[in-house]
Every structure is written in structure tokens, then in C-alpha cells.
Amino acid sequence: MGFSDTGAGSDASRATAERMLAAVAHRGPDGSSWCHHRGMTFAHCALTFVDPDGGRQPFVSASGATALVLNGEIYNHEELRRELRATGARLRTASDTEVLVELYERHGMKVLERVRGMYAFVLHDARTATTVLVRDPMGKKPLYYARVPGGIAFASELTALLRHPDVRATPDVRALAGYLTLQAFCAPDSAVADVRKVRPGSCLEYSGGRLREVEYWRPRLTAEGRPPGRREAAARFEELFRAAVARRVTSTDRRLGVLLSGGLDSSAVAAVAQQLSPHRPVPTFSAGFEAHDFDESAHARAVARHLGTEHHVVRIGGRDLAEVVESEYARADEPLADPSLLPTRIVCRAARSHVRGVLTGDGADELLLGYRYFQAERAIEILLRLMPAPRLEALVRTLVRRLPARSGNLPAAAALGLLARGLRAAPEHRFYLSTAPFGPAELPGLLRPEARAALAGHDPFAEVSRLLDGQPHLTGVQRSQLAVVAHFLRDVILTKTDRGGMRSALELRSPFLDLDLVEYGNALPVSLKLRRFTGKYLLRRVAADWLPGDIVRRTKLGFRAPLAALLREELRPLLLDTLSASALDRGGLFDAGAVRVLADDHLSGRRDTSRKLWALLTYQLWSQALPVHSPSPDCLDLTEEPHRAP
Template identity: 40%
Template sequence: MCGIAGMVGQPEPRLLRAMARVMAHRGPDDEGVWSDDTAGLAARRLKIIDLVGGHQPMANEDEGCWLVFNGEIYNHRELRARLESKGHRFRSRSDGEAILHLYEEEGDGCLQQLEGMFGLALWDRGRRRLLLARDPLGIKPLYYRERDGRLAFASEAKALLLDPACPREPDLPALAAYLTLLYVPSPGSAFAGVEKLAPGHLLVFEGGRARVSAYWRPRPPARLVTAPGEARERVRAALGESVARHLVSDVPLGVFLSSGLDSSSIVALMRRHAPEAPIRTFTLDFEEASFGEAPAARAVAQACGSDHREFVVRPQVAQLLPELVWHLDEPLADSSLVITHLIARLAREHVTVALSGIGGDELFLGYPRHLGARWAARYARLAPAPLRSLVARLAGSLPDSSRADDPTGRLRRFLEAGPLEAPERYLAWISFWNAPALRELLPGLPPGSDPLAGHRARLVEALAAARTGAGAAAAVAALDLATYLPDDLLMLGDKMTMAASLELRVPFCDRRLVETVWSIAPGLRSGPGLKPLLRHAMEPLLPPATLARPKRGFSLPLARWLRGPLAELAADLLSEARLRRRGLLRPAPVVRLIDEHRAGRRSHADRLFALMVLELWQQAFWDDWPARRRAVFAAVDAAPRGGFPG
């Protein structure tokens, strides 16, 4: 695992070293910088495969191609054997070197052969051509900036901001999308002029111009699997193969274990594929009973014979938030970011790699809103529009629940969106501010901005092809797979684990597994409950109690904490005086949210947390940035040339 950076067009070695230095947490084991008169590459490395070799940037035999690479290629041994049979000579055992030789054979088509997670940059010196690529599901991030015939890229946006020519001004439409969704969708970023390469996309930069295109997207095959038994066997086999691929490592690895189906499936399949190997599992717990998962996770660990450790999360996590927002680069208000970082810190004391169940919900229809899409289709058929409109007005009186699953709040949102057409209904469910509220909150938003335009276009197309309630559920899950998964869950997963110098692997985000699931009829993937296909597939390997356990969200008890131990922090970050000095948000709606939440009239926990993260982001990248930038360059200048500033 690494942090990579580089530029094409007047490369600056000092800036390249600084770009690597600011990402030292991503690679504490090694640093490398290379440049010629046209391009420069930099990397920080966390050693996972080939602990002796694998230094980056790396070159092919004649140094005509240079590579920096963040991630893991799980089929690198198979690729290496094939390439060596064609006469290619390898200098190391690293997985990255296979990319170089595969590019020599197949050009950009090499991306179709890579099984794993990656953000990569390959400079072809002879053609004066840069190739950037991001893995199909978007597990590893990759930012870039193109301006005046030059291009710079990095694993983290803060590395690009070190260039004084790179603006730090916020992109207001991107911030509107953030406030709506709690994350910034690709290909935009929170910084004007900085973009994210979308999952499954490549960028070619030559002749002073960038060209972006998709090289992969999941598509259903010509013939769908319709037999339940065959579907279960295919899923169990594909997931088992993915877990086996994700165990390739030269360092110890473990698993983030909750009480849920996804991480339990990973542990069970690890034990099946490596019956004698040690398994280390890690779980977080809460004092609030409805959020805690430790007893059930402990039972799974005992059944699989893992070396298990637990950690209790308390409200003192507020002290961590400024540091975590710095590592995020962009505002992202999923409270599971705190939990992810804390469990990563716990795991890093024992392992260098951890597996996670991220992606199981999007792939196997695991969110209540996926079930809601199926129910909503029936509700619209059975209840006439005037009745649904009346029920929507009455539903506003339903209170929020302090429970992790918030059943009454979900019911209210379901009924309030009842009169809407299918696309707008689902977009309402995943939105935290509607259009009028957003314009009241963000007065500088340009007219005509629509933060949901990209989501709406994807969803309309997917729903148009859905003929049943099951198809509708699969369609909205496909939207989540393309948006929420990479831009929220995988983004925070990468940033929060890399902040602890831990590599995160996600077996559910495997291209082959996705293609297998996409080959199964929607009616078999959707059912009366959540994740029916995965539950049936794992019946031979998991105990009934695990299979029957209801879903629990991976989040903090924010609603309660914001009325108690975090209330003071919220009041400080969102004070009326501070908001007026910033000038970004209108204070009145923020004050109203705080008052309603404190009084218990409504839970605004997610909205308040989003505003708190936004303020901390402004502090990190507006207020504190000049001092941070000076410190990075001072560290670079103090290190011996060619040295390794840790």
C-alpha cells in the first residue's frame, strides 16, 4: 500500500518530495522520487508484498516506462508466470512490476487483466504519455489537476495543494452535493480545479491534454441465472475465491469483525480456505446497547477459533475529529469514519493488513432502503395518489428513535416520500437537505445547481430497465454501488486506515464477484428480507444465529452524544459568530437545527455532524494550511538529498 504523486510538464523535484512527505502516513517504510525533463513521480510505501524489493518509482528493463502504484494486484503471480514465458525479465517479486511488463504487452488493455485494488500512474517516456487508472470499484483514491498543459496527480488532494498554483477555493456545487449526500461524488472534489478519477476509469495525458474514459462497468450477461441452487453455489464459490485472493500477503493480516453477515462470512471463508492459519479479529463496542455488537462478534470469533480483541468507543472521540478531517482531504460526514480509524489503530498494533465487509450491502441489497424500493412499488400500486399525499402529511409527526436502526424515522421518511415518482422517492431517502433547505443554508450556491443530477441520471436509466419490485431494488442498489460505495464507504475506509498506516482489503469489492452477482436474476437477489441471496449462500458455513441476526448500522450514537458530551463541541464549531465570520453558511437554519435537536423535537444528528465536519475542514485547509505547508517543506529541506524523511 502506498501514497503516490507526480506531475507532467516542468516537474519540480522539491515539490515532488513534499508531495510524498505529506502522505508519509500512507507509506512509513520507504520513499522514492524520480524525474526527467518532462515528468516526475513520487511514492511512499507500506511494505506488504516483497519486503526487500519493490522500491518505487520502478522501471521496466530499458527504463522506457516508469510506474508508481498504490494497492495490491492479487493475481500478480499468474501474470508474472505468463509474462516470463514471453521473455520478460523481472527484477523483484513485487506485484507492481507485473503491471509494467503487462503494459508493454497490452498497452492500456492491461487494466482488464488486473485483479485487485489500485490507483496507478505509468509514464511512457518514448511516447511522452501518462496513464492514470483507478480500480473498477474505486477502492483506492486518485486525485488530479489539469491546467495550462500540465497535469499533477496524487493519492490525496492535500499533496496537490502543496503547489502554490493549485487553488484551495471551495467548489460550491461540490459542497452542496456534500451537504445533500454527506460525501462529495466523483468526479468532483471539494476544491475548485481538483478532480477525482472515477472508479473503473482511466486518464491518458499526452500532447498537453487529458482524456478520461471508462474501461470497466458491471453489465448483466445475455443469460441470467434463474435457478436458486445454482445462484447460491455461484455466489459461495465466487466469494470464497475472492477471500482466498485477498489473503496474499508477506505480513500478518486480520479482520474487522462485527456481528453482521458480511464480516462473519469473510471469517468463515478464511477458516475454510486456510484451516490451520491464525486468524486475528478486531471488534469495537459501545456502552449504548443498541449500537454494541461485541457479544455477537465474540461468538463468531469463538466459532471460527480466531485470536479476538475488542475496544470500547467513548465520547472522547471528539478530540480525534480535527486530525481525522485533515486525513479525509474533503468533508465526509459518515460517522463510521471515527469507528473505522479507531479499529484500524487497534488492529495496527498486531497486523499490517485487515479485511473488511465493506461492499456486501451494496452488492447483495443489504440496506433497508433497498427493501423500501420494493415495498414502495407495491405501496404506489395499492394506495391512490391522494391517499399517499395525506399519509405523507400525517407522517411528519412520527418521532425519531435513539436506536441505531431508527425504525420510526425510517418509516416517516418512507411515507413522506410516498407521493413521489420512483427516482425522486429514492433520492429523497438518501438526501439530508432538500433543495429549498439547501438554498437557505448555502446562499452562495450558483443558480441552477443540482447536487443530485448525476445520481438522478443513473437512477432513471436503471429504473427504466426494471420491470418488477425486485428489479427496482436491484436498480437502486446498483446506484449505491457506483456512488455511495466508492465516494463514502471506500473513501473513508482508505483514508481512515491509511491514517493508521494499515492496509484495508475488501473482498466484497472484487470485480469477478460483482460480475457473478450481476449474472443472477434480480428476483433471486431481492426478497422479503435483506441480503437473502448471501444468507442462503452462507447457510452451510455460518451458525443460524448469525444468519438470522438483523442488520445494525456501523455508526456512532451521535444523536445522544450531541445532546450530551459532544454538545459543547457542536456549539463551539457552529456558533453564530463563527458562521458569520466564515460567510459560507447562513446562521439562522443552523441555529434552528441545533435548538430542535437539543430540545429533542427532531434528530438532526447527521446534519449537525456534517456541519461540524465542514467547519473542521475549513479550519484544516483554510486557516491552518499555510503553517502546515511550511512545515512540510521545512521537513523536506532538512532531510539529506536522496534521504528518507520519515
């Protein structure tokens, strides 16, 4: 984190840095430091994986011209270090941070073409009086910023930025509308009007009072040349996947674990990770839900036995989930309406007592069309060629009524039923309209008139349209895939993994989101990802040599929380108190009558409105805690003296 500072590292600057660092102390328990660098104050709290002594941040280049703070890790730092030394560079440490800053001084922003990792970093180049904010291509690490008098302020978490004296905690109503549809405050918006997020794959350059955005990478699904055959594609996919896992495991001497759900994706990651550690079992962690329909722990245990990992099952009941909400959600960085954050937090807390980093299977469903929605989208794409949308909608609803129902997760009937809600929409909108807590048409009835006025001209899908621009020949399935990547992966899933892990200083690494693997997957035709109506075709083919056949063939269950029951039982008192008429009146955003109907319907069992109530509860718990001003005195140990660049 940091901010423009003409005070040359004054006591006031140090006090601001300490306040901001206190808000993110949970992210880095390995020490804190700060420095003033020619008009900028930088601060950092460390969770170290590479050269903990030499790589202390903020880091200043050998020339003294550039200061940098890095959140995350550059996985290919050893390769890049060898290249630097071959050019005559004399490096002082073994850290990835030094490699990054020295490469920047030699190549400028072209360094982004070479680095591979999960990162958000900010640097100040005194040669040009330019501050640059950068976020990795997939958006694995968060980066917030705000304009302040005399410059810019930035932080890895919104809570830290709100402790800067010139950043106001005013809710952004237009961004709230997007949250209620998309489940997250999606970049470049944030929950606060004065604060923005750096987009994934983008850098912001601040100089001379002006801010310029440069997008250096965006997902493209256009294949070039002749598509490979199945055997060739499988061999290349396996090569890149193995390399992706190895990059994350071998870039550090720290022991890493795997979050193992028992599904195909995390099982494949665990298999390769264990192959890379033949003489020592890899720690694996899974959730064991009391609610049977949500529990995959038996599958995870079977995979762990097959691979020979050191397996840990974390038992989770309704009271455990409620405790996370009651103890953490009022202090959450920003509202997120994905209930799977709850079990993620619990498993991550348990994993942190064994390791400081874990691998996950996140990204495989988006890269390789694994969600049931893509199967349904393929069916809709075919059927719309044969019949008009109204007739197809009626057919789907009839089919849904005849398919067996189940209370847990998302079987085919539920996926088809949800998609039917958005059947007449564009393919890139259907996923969100089918899963939205509140569709755009529902918002006027939910918001008070004064809040409703801010919605004029609001388009929750503007960022999706921006990413589709320049890719006019995509199929419906491809347009849907790109839309899911745009927000559900980057703003929901990756926000969940960062927040779920880093609240306990546990770093989550996602091999399926390795840039080389992503670009290869994006260039493949749909038929090599979704074969007939089976998703993740290449992964299933490759993993057949590593995993039991029933795991490879399993239908995806997903990682969710028993939300409907939780709101009716353990969280009922908190729900009624937080969404009471008096509490909503104080917030001034939501119509108390409309919210009361949703709560009464759900608590009485008339209909399941849990997704709507969860989005409202999560937001209200956060907004009621605004503004945040004072740090917890016992959460920051800033013992080092400030050091200034030469």
C-alpha cells in the same frame, strides 16, 4: 503522487515532492522515494505487502520507457507473472508493480481487462509522451488530479495536491451542494474548485495539453441468458466468494485480520479467512460501544468463539469519538459526513498494532440488496401498483407512527419513515432524499445569497443518471441499487474505509467487491438477492454451513456512531464554537441564522438535527484549516537520492 515537470528534477521539484509526500506520510511508513522521468516527477511512500525491497516505487520498466506509481495491490500478480515469463519476459523482482508496468508495455490499456485488485495508479509512457491516471472499477483507492501550468498534478489525497504551488485551495460551492445532499464530495468533483477526482472504472489520458477520459468499466444490472436456479446460483456464488477471500489473503505473506462486526457479512468473510488459516487463528477486531443500542460486540464475540479466531474488542465511549474529531477532522483530507468514520478510525488504530491489513464485509449490502431500504423499495414498488403515491405516503406515515421506536441505528419504522420523505421521487433518488442531511430544496435557506447563486442548474443526481443511461428496463429496486452503488458505496463507504484505515497505515480489503463476484451478482435476478423481503438470500444460504443460525438470520444492525448524544454532550463546545456566527461569517457560505436554529433545536432536545449539524461541522472544521501549505517537518523521511530512468 507526481506532477508535470520540465525542470528535470531540480531542487525546486524535489522540494515540491517532499511537501506533497509529507501530507501522505501516514499512508506509507515503509520508506519514500522519488524520480524524474522525461518530463514528469513521481513520488511514493510505501506500505508494502509484496517484495518490499524489489518493488520500491516509483518503478521504471526494463525498457526505461514507462514509469509508474501504484497505490494498492494487484491481487492476481502471481498468475500474471507466470504469463509474462511464458512469453519470454525477464522480470527483475517479485513485485506486483513490475508485473503491471511490463504488462502495460506489451498490451497497453487492455491490461485493465486482466488485473484484479484494489488500485489507483499513474504511469508516464515516454514513447508517446502520455500520462495515464487509472482508478479501479469500484473506486476502492482515491485519485485526485489538477491541471497545472505545463501539465497535470496528481495525488492519493487532496491535502497532498494542495501542497503543489500551482493548485489553489478554493472551495467549490456547487460540489458543496452535492456534499450536503449525498454526504460526500462525489467523483468527479472534489471539495476544491481546481481539483477533480478520477471516476471509478475510468482512466484519464493526458497528452499534448489535452485530457481525455475513457470509462473502461461501469456497473450493469442486465442479466444475459437463462437465470440460474437457486442451487446453481448458490454454488457459483460460494465458489467466487471463496476465491475473492483467497485472492486477498494469499496475494501477500503479511498476516491479515478481519474487521468483525458480528453481522452476517463480516462473519462470512472471517469464516472463509479462518478456513484458509487452519493452523493459526485469524486476528479479528470489533467495536464495543458504551451506548447499548449501538453495540454488537456480543455477537462478534460469539462468532469469534465459533470460528476460533484471535479476537480483540475495542471499547469506544463518547470521549473516544470526540477525540477523533478534535485531533483529526481539521486535518481531514476532505469532508465526509458519514459519522461511522469515527468508530472506524478507532478500531483501525487498534488493529494496526497487530496487522497492516484487514478484510471487511463492505459491499455485500449493495451487491445483494441487504439494506432495509431495498426491502422498503420492494414494498413501495408493489404498493404503487395498487394505489396512488399520495395515498401510499399517508399509509406509510400512519404505519410508522404505530411501529415501535428505538434510539439506535435503523429499525423498520425509521427506514419506512425516511423513505416516505422521498416517496414521490424516482426510485434512484429515494435513498438519497430519505437520508440526505439537506435535501436540494433546503439548500437555498441554508446558504448565503452569494453562495446560493452558484446552485443554478445544479443536479446532485447527474452521476446517477449517467450510470443509468443505457439500462432502460430496470425495475425500481434495480434502479435504487445502482444509485446506491453510484455514490453511497463508491463515494461514502469506500472513502470511509480508505481514510479510516490509511490514516493509520492499515489497508482494508473488501472481498465482496471482487470484480468477478460483483459482475456475477449484477447479472443475477433480484429474486436471488432479495427473496420476498429478505435480503442477501444467496449469502445466507451459503453461510448457513459456516456460522451459527442466529447470526445467519440476524436483522442487520449496521455500524454507526451515537451522533445525536455526542453533539449534545462531548462535542457541544466544539459545535458551538465552529458553527458560531463569527466563524460562519468568516467562511461566507452558510446563513448564520439558519444554522443557529438547527443547533438550538438539537441542543434543547426539540428535534434531532444531528445529521445536518454533523455535515456542517465536518465541513467547517475542514474549511477553517485551508489553505494547507507547510509540511510537518517530522513526518517525512525522504532519505534516498532521486533516481532517473535510463
